[in-house]
Amino acid sequence: MMDYDKLLSKEAVKMKPSGIRKFFDIAQSVEGVISLGVGEPDFKTPWSVRQSAISALEKGRTTYTANAGLIELRREISAYLKRLIHMDYDPDSEIIVTVGGSEAIDLSIRAIVNPGDEVLIVEPCFVCYAPLVSLMGGKTVIIETKAEDEFRLTAQALKEKITDKTKLLIMPFPNNPTGAIMRREDLEPIAEVLRDTDIFVASDEIYAELTYSGKHCSIAELEGMRERTVVINGFSKTFAMTGWRLGFMAGPEEIMRHVYKLHQYQIMSSPSISQYAAVTALRSCFGDVAKMRDEYNMRRRFLVDSFNKLGLDCFTPLGAFYVFPCIKSTGLSSNEFCERLVQEKKVAVVPGDAFGRCGEGYIRVSYAYSINHLKEAVKRIGEFISDLKEAENEKQIAHN
Amino acid sequence: MDSLIKLLKTNARLSNAELAVMLDKTEEQIAEEISRLECSGIIKGYSAIIDEAAIDSSAVFALIELKVTPQSQSGFDEIAEEISSYEQVESVRLMSGGYDILVSVTGNNIRDISQFVSQRLAAIDAVQSTTTHFVLKNYKENGIIINNDQTDERGMISP
Numbered sequence: 321m322m323d324y325d326k327l328l329s330k331e332a333v334k335m336k337p338s339g340i341r342k343f344f345d346i347a348q349s350v351e352g353v354i355s356l357g358v359g360e361p362d363f364k365t366p367w368s369v370r371q372s373a374i375s376a377l378e379k380g381r382t383t384y385t386a387n388a389g390l391i392e393l394r395r396e397i398s399a400y401l402k403r404l405i406h407m408d409y410d411p412d413s414e415i416i417v418t419v420g421g422s423e424a425i426d427l428s429i430r431a432i433v434n435p436g437d438e439v440l441i442v443e444p445c446f447v448c449y450a451p452l453v454s455l456m457g458g459k460t461v462i463i464e465t466k467a468e469d470e471f472r473l474t475a476q477a478l479k480e481k482i483t484d485k486t487k488l489l490i491m492p493f494p495n496n497p498t499g500a501i502m503r504r505e506d507l508e509p510i511a512e513v514l515r516d517t518d519i520f521v522a523s524d525e526i527y528a529e530l531t532y533s534g535k536h537c538s539i540a541e542l543e544g545m546r547e548r549t550v551v552i553n554g555f556s557k558t559f560a561m562t563g564w565r566l567g568f569m570a571g572p573e574e575i576m577r578h579v580y581k582l583h584q585y586q587i588m589s590s591p592s593i594s595q596y597a598a599v600t601a602l603r604s605c606f607g608d609v610a611k612m613r614d615e616y617n618m619r620r621r622f623l624v625d626s627f628n629k630l631g632l633d634c635f636t637p638l639g640a641f642y643v644f645p646c647i648k649s650t651g652l653s654s655n656e657f658c659e660r661l662v663q664e665k666k667v668a669v670v671p672g673d674a675f676g677r678c679g680e681g682y683i684r685v686s687y688a689y690s691i692n693h694l695k696e697a698v699k700r701i702g703e704f705i706s707d708l709k710e711a712e713n714e715k716q717i718a719h720n
Numbered sequence: 721m722d723s724l725i726k727l728l729k730t731n732a733r734l735s736n737a738e739l740a741v742m743l744d745k746t747e748e749q750i751a752e753e754i755s756r757l758e759c760s761g762i763i764k765g766y767s768a769i770i771d772e773a774a775i776d777s778s779a780v781f782a783l784i785e786l787k788v789t790p791q792s793q794s795g796f797d798e799i800a801e802e803i804s805s806y807e808q809v810e811s812v813r814l815m816s817g818g819y820d821i822l823v824s825v826t827g828n829n830i831r832d833i834s835q836f837v838s839q840r841l842a843a844i845d846a847v848q849s850t851t852t853h854f855v856l857k858n859y860k861e862n863g864i865i866i867n868n869d870q871t872d873e874r875g876m877i878s879p
Contacts, residue, residue, distance in 0.1 A: 357877035618742040
């Protein structure tokens with residue numbers, strides 16, 4: 321018999337499965353569940369993008385591309401970053417087209433972290449940062465954000481966690497799962513703390529286009545930050561292209577030169593068909609992006625209002641497509657709440673603590689669903705809350 | 721208020737309170753705007769989109785192309801208005817291209833519609849010819865897909 325325990329890499333074995341996975345299995349086992357649990361757009365990829373992919377296929381554009389990605393796509397990305405965050409990145413040496421934002425996150429961590437280095441992770445956040453840091457032998461240092469700060473990172477919280485071993489800060493804004501954003505005035509004090517240090521920033525801005533108040537601002541834009549930041553973005557959320565697996569990262573040449581080697585050996589090049597399609601997305605689909613954003617925005621207002629009316633305090637998120645209401649008033653833990661909600665009312669939402677310990681007491685609700693779907697789900701959650709209250713009242717009466 | 725019209729077009733049953741929240745207005749503003757749209761005739765009415773085949777499989781729906789001689793004073797208007805006055809007519813449109821007026825009609829059966837075409841429409845002096853197309857199956861109506869069996873292919877939960 322093969323001794324798999326001996327065979328496997330210790331880090332692979334040690335890695336915990338995502339907390340979301342466990343809840344996925346529970347939700348999957350109940351019949352007739354309606355979900356508010358997904359982290360991807362409900363819209364279809366704009367037709368012109370799909371058409372470009374078809375045309376690329378017809379022309380047989382199915383070979384490897386340049387390692388860093390098609391040069392015309394990198395040029396479009398460069399022009400786009402200029403528009404979005406007012407930054408110049410050289411398409412020849414400072415931009416790499418990756419397999420989703422996920423690869424860009426992985427590359428950033430691999431390129432920077434040595435064993436023993438401390439990496440600051442702002443929680444609640446997307447689930448992959450900490451496991452990837454551990455894989456590199458890095459030590460994750462969690463910075464918890466709070467509802468009273470609207471889940472923004474504060475300079476104070478950052479300062480408290482910096483040591484002489486701190487190497488990298490991962491900035492996840494607009495944030496999944498909270499929907500929090502960092503405005504320029506919130507970023508400025510963070511940049512102020514970082515400017516005198518050797519701490520590097522990986523800024524995961526995959527939801528940048530889904531910002532509902534003012535324009536998205538990147539920490540890379542602030543004075544002195546370009547040289548210490550890689551910007552991570554992609555096509556998944558902006559253009560509803562999750563399945564195309566296409567993202568990109570941009571940063572100073574001194575870093576990207578080494579990231580390039582990692583990408584080259586890991587991936588070779590991102591999918592060619594997706595890249596041809598992405599050129600069309602960046603050239604002609606911002607009308608579609610605006611329409612999707614308007615639609616998300618209406619749903620966002622609807623959900624925030626609905627949860628507050630149900631007595632589940634919900635701060636107003638200004639980015640991504642999630643709301644993050646507080647369920648502490650029910651007396652249930654996030655896990656109990658979500659498990660009972662799916663069993664009793666057949667609605668699937670994700671427990672907040674799947675995104676970090678400080679997410680306990682919250683649930684993540686996605687609004688990447690039609691308004692009619694959201695209305696039905698809210699109705700059921702309302703029934704669930706009334707049932708809980710009724711049960712509580714009966715208990716009190718019995719007690720008296 | 722384009723976004724209000726767009727919302728009402730896709731779902732006219734959203735309450736004023738819901739519309740107000742979604743559009744970041746007050747309920748009063750929404751009520752006022754809707755009554756303005758109604759009074760000025762921009763909103764003509766509200767109706768349910770029905771899958772007729774699901775209630776009564778014998779109902780018949782037809783599109784009829786008419787070639788019409790325009791009248792010296794009123795052009796096509798008078799004839800189009802006359803046709804519009806029939807109860808069984810659902811829509812009347814003046815068209816560019818190979819014919820002039822497109823009429824949609826519902827009936828209980830094919831004979832109903834045949835009689836309507838031959839006795840009513842063809843009988844109008846200015847109507848030179850009619851071409852009747854019976855609808856075999858309805859896939860989409862007013863922007864709504866009728867047999868929407870498309871399931872959400874996304875997983876139930878994803879990070």
